[in-house]
Amino acid sequence: MSENLVAFEHQLGKTSLSLPELLTQEAKEGIARQASFPTTRDEPWKYTRLARVAGLSVTPIAFNGAPTLLNGMETIDVIFEKGTWSCSTDVEGLTLQSANAISPEAWQACTTKGHVQHLNTLTAQGGVGITVAAGMSIQQPIRIIHRCSGERFALVLHHQIKVEDRAQVRIELIFEGEADQAYSNVLTDFFVGKEAQVHVDKWQNTQGNHYGFYNERIYQDRHSTFRMQTLTTNTHFTRNDVEVFSQGEAAHTQLYGAFFGRGQQLIDNHTYVHHMAPHGTSDENYKGVLWDKATGVFNGKVKVYQDAQKINAYQSNKNLLLSSAASMNAKPELEIYADDVKCSHGSTTGQLDAQALFYLQARGISKAKATEMLVGAFCAEVFEAVQSEYIQTAIAEQLTS
Amino acid sequence: MLEIKALHASINGNEILKGLNLTVKPGEVHAIMGPNGAGKSTLASVLAGKEDYEVTSGEIVFDGKDLLELSVEERAREGVFLAFQYPVEIPGVSNVNFLKTAMNEIREHRGLPALSAKEFLSLVKEKSALVELDATLASRAVNEGFSGGEKKRNEIFQMAMLEPKLAVLDETDSGLDIDALRIVAQGVNTLKTSDNATLVITHYQRLLDYIVPDYVHVLFDGKIVKTGGKELALELEEKGYDWIKS
Ligand SMILES: Nc1ncnc2c1ncn2[C@@H]1O[C@H](COP(=O)(O)OP(=O)(O)O)[C@@H](O)[C@H]1O
Ligand SMILES: [Mg+2]
Numbered sequence: 001m002s003e004n005l006v007a008f009e010h011q012l013g014k015t016s017l018s019l020p021e022l023l024t025q026e027a028k029e030g031i032a033r034q035a036s037f038p039t040t041r042d043e044p045w046k047y048t049r050l051a052r053v054a055g056l057s058v059t060p061i062a063f064n065g066a067p068t069l070l071n072g073m074e075t076i077d078v079i080f081e082k083g084t085w086s087c088s089t090d091v092e093g094l095t096l097q098s099a100n101a102i103s104p105e106a107w108q109a110c111t112t113k114g115h116v117q118h119l120n121t122l123t124a125q126g127g128v129g130i131t132v133a134a135g136m137s138i139q140q141p142i143r144i145i146h147r148c149s150g151e152r153f154a155l156v157l158h159h160q161i162k163v164e165d166r167a168q169v170r171i172e173l174i175f176e177g178e179a180d181q182a183y184s185n186v187l188t189d190f191f192v193g194k195e196a197q198v199h200v201d202k203w204q205n206t207q208g209n210h211y212g213f214y215n216e217r218i219y220q221d222r223h224s225t226f227r228m229q230t231l232t233t234n235t236h237f238t239r240n241d242v243e244v245f246s247q248g249e250a251a252h253t254q255l256y257g258a259f260f261g262r263g264q265q266l267i268d269n270h271t272y273v274h275h276m277a278p279h280g281t282s283d284e285n286y287k288g289v290l291w292d293k294a295t296g297v298f299n300g301k302v303k304v305y306q307d308a309q310k311i312n313a314y315q316s317n318k319n320l321l322l323s324s325a326a327s328m329n330a331k332p333e334l335e336i337y338a339d340d341v342k343c344s345h346g347s348t349t350g351q352l353d354a355q356a357l358f359y360l361q362a363r364g365i366s367k368a369k370a371t372e373m374l375v376g377a378f379c380a381e382v383f384e385a386v387q388s389e390y391i392q393t394a395i396a397e398q399l400t401s
Numbered sequence: 402m403l404e405i406k407a408l409h410a411s412i413n414g415n416e417i418l419k420g421l422n423l424t425v426k427p428g429e430v431h432a433i434m435g436p437n438g439a440g441k442s443t444l445a446s447v448l449a450g451k452e453d454y455e456v457t458s459g460e461i462v463f464d465g466k467d468l469l470e471l472s473v474e475e476r477a478r479e480g481v482f483l484a485f486q487y488p489v490e491i492p493g494v495s496n497v498n499f500l501k502t503a504m505n506e507i508r509e510h511r512g513l514p515a516l517s518a519k520e521f522l523s524l525v526k527e528k529s530a531l532v533e534l535d536a537t538l539a540s541r542a543v544n545e546g547f548s549g550g551e552k553k554r555n556e557i558f559q560m561a562m563l564e565p566k567l568a569v570l571d572e573t574d575s576g577l578d579i580d581a582l583r584i585v586a587q588g589v590n591t592l593k594t595s596d597n598a599t600l601v602i603t604h605y606q607r608l609l610d611y612i613v614p615d616y617v618h619v620l621f622d623g624k625i626v627k628t629g630g631k632e633l634a635l636e637l638e639e640k641g642y643d644w645i646k647s
Binding site (some may be wrong): 353355356358359360361362363364365366367369370373374376377378380 | 485
């Protein structure tokens, strides 16, 4: 079955999709009316053309599989590869299941507006559901690995991660492999309970002509902490939408990111933090480095609701352009309806510091190595926030090659 | 070791060096003095290979090689060291990592094996003691938050680590109190051998009480207008640069 994506998005109910069966017919129809690829006339897609993506001819990958139990692993790996998914764990307090098993109520609760999310909801082929029981702290990191190799495929997944009250977990979301004319749309929901702590390191490293759409929606209860680092390297086209609903009092959110674009790559990062309750804090720090004719977008939106007093929202986006043909579009958006809040944002786009480069070279360091050192220093705050050794090592290697 | 012949250099179309000649032999210490704006830092930058400066004519031969043909890093690897008048702060790059990278690139160029972590650290210890540089500064980001004096001592520390053939010290004395001056000068004197040479750029005579030059040159309006022994520095101090002009 090969479908043009535009047709694909309208083929409601015709495939063996298990996830959307959870939706009522009414909900499906409502979503179908809104599901389509946006155009650059839509504000959030102003800088990112999707004509190429909509014209792709792809075959959806259906995933079959089930969790197996294994002892004594250093990481808990959930792997999606070539139509099967597998995972292994016997860790106390942790439940892994197919996302099909998630209750329809939980499912519908998180179908918010947004073109690409709707496409996901209509066409998702699987996903993992993870529950960390209240008060449990999982020692091993859970790695959700997507090996996206091949051509003309559509990888459409919806994961749901529920971290109950006072529980703690560290998660890695990894996208790798080499693909051609491929499309992914991966939506991950995080339900973060009271006083729970979640750390996520997300690495996008898909090589080849691969169009990747990634959505994370985070629902935070009071006194919870959610931290996510989004690292994008070597991708042809990446759109990230991170949307946080800071619903409980005094929740803390950290969204960091670093992206590296070369050739004609496009990397678009959108974040949207809803401060819906008082005393919340959010800290955003994104760094972009662009070579050649690469394009970057950072759009950080913060909305402070009327009753959300004493909010402290900080946002910073800094970019380095290493070629005159590279371009960066940066846009902060603040919508504030409460009066006692602290919100700050800053964005800069510039070149490598010529004085620093000269200083390093004047000590015998090659220009390439000096550039690499300065790029590393530029992104240090983000790299240091990453806890995944696997990702840290792999990125360090990539940046030195 | 260094031969500069009829060097003309300009920046943004302004000619700054206007036919400069200078010969430096191994084991020698040369001082270059001159008023602000004479072109002293320009000379230092041209020697180090800063791209902002355009050499319009003349030549520079270093150890038999055409220096102007070499890139910035190649010059450093061949043994040219510039102690900056204004050392650059580089947040996020640690002093240690920076120096280790530099040393190993230079060693590779000279056909020497990379230093082990242990060898490197014991060198850091030895050389930082030479300029009484607080050992904790080595682990901080390059020059970030260093005081003026610490920055200058850090330059001499790097020089001690890299063991250049030709060291160019650009106003290393400016902003130093007398104790720091003495420490820096002692460092430079200790590093002196019969195989290397030092070019000390300054516009005060003060430093030359501590680093005793074999030759003193007066740079004025892009040219060396007078050369003498160490007593020339004293004479300049007494009579001022107007004496040269007339
Ligand atoms: N970027 C520049 N553009 C134009 N002129 C410059 C620039 N940098 C320095 N100069 C000029 O070059 C001359 C020599 O400067 P410099 O070599 O720094 O002098 P010194 O170190 O002897 O005080 C000065 O007149 C200065 O104004
Ligand atoms: Mg100067």
